[in-house]
Amino acid sequence: MKRAITLWSESGGVGKTTMATNVSAALGRQDERVLVIDLDPQLGSLTDHVGYQELKTGDRDHLGHVLLDDEKDIRSLIVETEDFDLVPSHEGLANIESEMAARNTSLREFQLRSALKSVAGEYDYFIIDPPATLNVLVDNALVAARNVLIPIELTRKGSISIEGLEDTLDSMERGFKKFDDSFELGILAVVPNEVGDSNIYRDTREELETDGKPVTPFGVRKRDVLKEAWKNQMNLFEFAESDETRDLREYEGDLLANFEQLARIVQQGTVDAVEVEA
Template identity: 80%
Template sequence: MKRAVTLWSESGGVGKTTMATNTAAALGRRGADVLVVDLDPQLGSLTDHVGFGDLKTTDDDHLGDVLLDQDRDASDLVVDAGDFDLIPSHEGLANIESEMAARNTSLREFQLRSSLTPLASEYDYFLIDPPATLNVLVDNALVAARDVVIPIELTRKGSVSIDGLEDTLDSMERGFRTFDESFSLGILAVVPNEVGDSNIYREVREELESGGKPVTPFGIRKRDVLKEAWRNQMTVFEFADSAETRDLRPYEKDLLDQFDTVARIVERGSVEAAVDVEVAQ
């Protein structure tokens, strides 16, 4: 499979879905073919964000059916979301763990990867947005992607959560090597999100950097325009382009560059490589 990335944090409310949406849009605007897979059945998921919330309650085949039956074709679920394609979430995913247990599904953590493999030739990048709660959907996202981008709040809680998440990834890696000796999970980037100006932000960033975490040299600021774009079911890029919405204020335009840099991290495979390219330009 071509490069696939899961955006994940065990902490809810850190802007994970907003980051996934706008990173995918940035990649698409850089000329890449991008498929986003929304694994979150809850209200307010990426599918809702980009205007396909009605597909989460349809009686038609959905992502849960594909995960339960490998004879189903994931390509039948793909919808055009503008700058990227989307496999939408569905409320039926909420019961997927019990469904897999009832059917005694073998290698159930590998179902998404198997379903997406036939699509590998059609896309440059796969971005996966699972729920925050650790469950079989998160397992599937991590097995499919292997690389993780972590949005984090620059707070003491956020700093502690990174250590816990690293422990979780290490444990999962050891477990999955039972089935695949070459299996590895890695943190591609830690992206400070909803950043403000207090001293605690600077202190936590310094702690993460001194601990060797791949922290981006920028943080995505807390801006009301992200909420406005969400209400209008747009990415922030679409919001900036739309004649029906207000113009971005000068201090809001940095968001476009920041999401573009996250996209470049996905392209280049590391924070350092992406930042080096940005400096060279």
């Protein structure tokens, strides 16, 4: 399998899905073949962001069926968007944990990784966006990707959440090694997101860097244009180019550069891929 990344934070509301959407778009615009897997059954997931919310309801085949049945091919679920291909989420995923338990599904945390093998040669990158709440969907995302990109709020709460998340990943790694000796979970980067100008942002960044966390040398600013792009069901690159939307203001252009920098980190596998003033 080619490189796979999951964006995850145990704290909700940190802009995880917006980041996943725009990093995927940035990769796609560099002629990378990108498959995005939306594992979040809740309203406001990545599938909604890019305008395919109608696929999240109704009596149709969906990702839950693929995770429950080895005979189902994930390829049949893929839809094409402007900059990447998408496996949409579905409300039926909300019941996946109980359904797996009822069916006594073996190695249930490895189902997504197994399902992606059929399309492994067709894509350069797999970007997985699970829900924030730790459950079997998050387990599947982490097992399939094994590389985690973590958006973080630059506050004391965010700093504490990183420590808790590291403990969670360490515990999961030890557990999964029982089934696969080579299993490793790694934090690719910690990304300060929705950053402002207060002293607490600077202080928290310094604490994280002092503790040796792989913090990106830039933060993604909090900008209303990201909400506007979401409202228009576009990624930010589409929004900036569309004749139906306003032009980006000069101070908003840094967002496009940020997502391109994150794409470079994904491609090169290290935060050292970019060197930017904090």
